[in-house]
Amino acid sequence: MMNIDPIKNGIVIDHIKAGKSMELYHYLNLENLDCSIAIIKNAPSKKLGKKDIIKIDAAINIDLDVLGYIDPDITIDTIKDGVLVDKRHLELPEILTGVIKCKNPRCITSTEQELAHTFKLTDRENRVYRCIYCEAESNE
Amino acid sequence: MRSLINILDLSTGEIEELIQVANDIIKNPKAYSDKCRGKKLATLFFEPSTRTRLSFEAAMYELGGNVLGFSEAMSSSAAKGESVADTIKTVSCYADIIAMRHPKEGAPLVASMNTEIPIINAGDGGHNHPTQTLADLLTIYREKGSLNNFTIGFCGDLKFGRTVHSLIAALSRYEGIKVVLVSPKELRIPNYVKTELLEKNKIEFTETTELEEVISELDILYMTRVQRERFFSEEEYLRLKDSYILNEEKLINAKKDLAVMHPLPRVNEISVSVDNDDRACYFKQVLNGKYIRMALMLKLLEVE
Numbered sequence: 459m460m461n462i463d464p465i466k467n468g469i470v471i472d473h474i475k476a477g478k479s480m481e482l483y484h485y486l487n488l489e490n491l492d493c494s495i496a497i498i499k500n501a502p503s504k505k506l507g508k509k510d511i512i513k514i515d516a517a518i519n520i521d522l523d524v525l526g527y528i529d530p531d532i533t534i535d536t537i538k539d540g541v542l543v544d545k546r547h548l549e550l551p552e553i554l555t556g557v558i559k560c561k562n563p564r565c566i567t568s569t570e571q572e573l574a575h576t577f578k579l580t581d582r583e584n585r586v587y588r589c590i591y592c593e594a595e596s597n598e
Numbered sequence: 599m600r601s602l603i604n605i606l607d608l609s610t611g612e613i614e615e616l617i618q619v620a621n622d623i624i625k626n627p628k629a630y631s632d633k634c635r636g637k638k639l640a641t642l643f644f645e646p647s648t649r650t651r652l653s654f655e656a657a658m659y660e661l662g663g664n665v666l667g668f669s670e671a672m673s674s675s676a677a678k679g680e681s682v683a684d685t686i687k688t689v690s691c692y693a694d695i696i697a698m699r700h701p702k703e704g705a706p707l708v709a710s711m712n713t714e715i716p717i718i719n720a721g722d723g724g725h726n727h728p729t730q731t732l733a734d735l736l737t738i739y740r741e742k743g744s745l746n747n748f749t750i751g752f753c754g755d756l757k758f759g760r761t762v763h764s765l766i767a768a769l770s771r772y773e774g775i776k777v778v779l780v781s782p783k784e785l786r787i788p789n790y791v792k793t794e795l796l797e798k799n800k801i802e803f804t805e806t807t808e809l810e811e812v813i814s815e816l817d818i819l820y821m822t823r824v825q826r827e828r829f830f831s832e833e834e835y836l837r838l839k840d841s842y843i844l845n846e847e848k849l850i851n852a853k854k855d856l857a858v859m860h861p862l863p864r865v866n867e868i869s870v871s872v873d874n875d876d877r878a879c880y881f882k883q884v885l886n887g888k889y890i891r892m893a894l895m896l897k898l899l900e901v902e
Binding site (some may be wrong): 503538541562564565567568569570572573581589590591593595 | 708
């Protein structure tokens with residue numbers, strides 16, 4: 459496996475489904491950070507066969523709901539002074555705000571622009587999210 | 599303070615309680631004629647619906663309260679571009695309870711998130727209309743004596759009919775319900791109603807295109823309007839439209855105690871001659887709508 463220097467204070471987003479790291483990079487707006495960021499694609503993984511990893515060399519707040527929605531199998535490692543201090547397993551969030559948009563033209567969110575687009579997980583097994591206002595299923 | 603946005607906001611126990619209060623109002627209306635003295639209902643109708651608005655207004659007047667509001671968006675600040683949130687915050691300064699009809703789905707939920715007073719969804723686009731469902735449930739209860747153990751047929755436009763979807767959602771929590779879905783194939787019930795309501799709650803259901811084949815099995819027949827514009831072809835419309843018109847001839851094979859319901863307005867899907875049949879319940883449904891709205895407002899206003 460290719461080596462990237464270990465980070466001292468920061469976050470490692472691990473077990474990303476292979477090929478999903480760039481999507482995640484954009485969802486988390488990582489392009490706006492000026493710290494070092496390493497994106498490792500197709501790294502070997504015992505569990506997944508192949509995986510992506512993102513290493514961020516800065517202690518930032520990550521929107522875990524976004525990550526959980528994109529891929530609930532992701533793990534988040536928090537590194538402090540070179541030591542792993544927290545390892546978090548994600549799951550599909552119950553409520554998702556400001557991540558996906560309701561596309562139903564009859565929904566109140568289509569005319570009231572300031573309303574936050576909020577979705578509720580209605581079927582965990584089949585990963586179904588519905589708009590809390592019009593109950594339309596998200597198709598993103 | 600609670601609001602009623604979706605029929606499933608109410609537990610079956612609460613629906614039972616509302617039905618009991620409504621039945622008591624029907625028996626003894628005078629006892630309720632002063633219950634809401636000093637209370638004000640605001641009817642905010644961002645799109646016209648004379649029938650529903652008058653039902654709410656009559657309900658509040660019969661409880662001794664007062665009514666204010668508007669009956670179309672053009673006569674409100676919405677025409678000037680005001681948000682639902684701002685309209686509701688303003689009206690909440692004047693009224694104790696709000697009944698709201700809006701063309702956009704979810705608008706009453708937005709309203710309820712922006713006020714401390716109860717909001718009643720009086721219809722939001724093609725989405726929910728919970729007080730119609732309560733009127734339907736009260737009618738079923740009064741006609742059949744229970745909300746359990748009967749076969750109900752839904753006939754007509756089952757694809758776009760929100761009253762049908764809401765009533766199925768409400769009935770899916772009761773025991774021994776069998777559902778017969780009668781519609782042209784273009785207007786079949788949406789798949790999610792089958793999977794998320796009927797199958798999930800193990801409600802027995804069948805689908806057919808012919809009312810006459812199944813009418814003898816039904817305890818309740820819930821008719822809806824089949825509109826010409828819903829069909830893909832004129833030929834198909836002409837071929838099928840009469841199958842969905844209920845007349846005395848079709849009722850010959852129906853049970854003697856069948857209850858024929860319709861959310862109204864009717865166009866021609868129930869022949870006027872059926873109105874004189876004892877099995878016609880649709881005008882009783884209108885009256886029941888007023889009584890259940892009275893019961894609902896008493897509950898939401900926490901009036902003893």
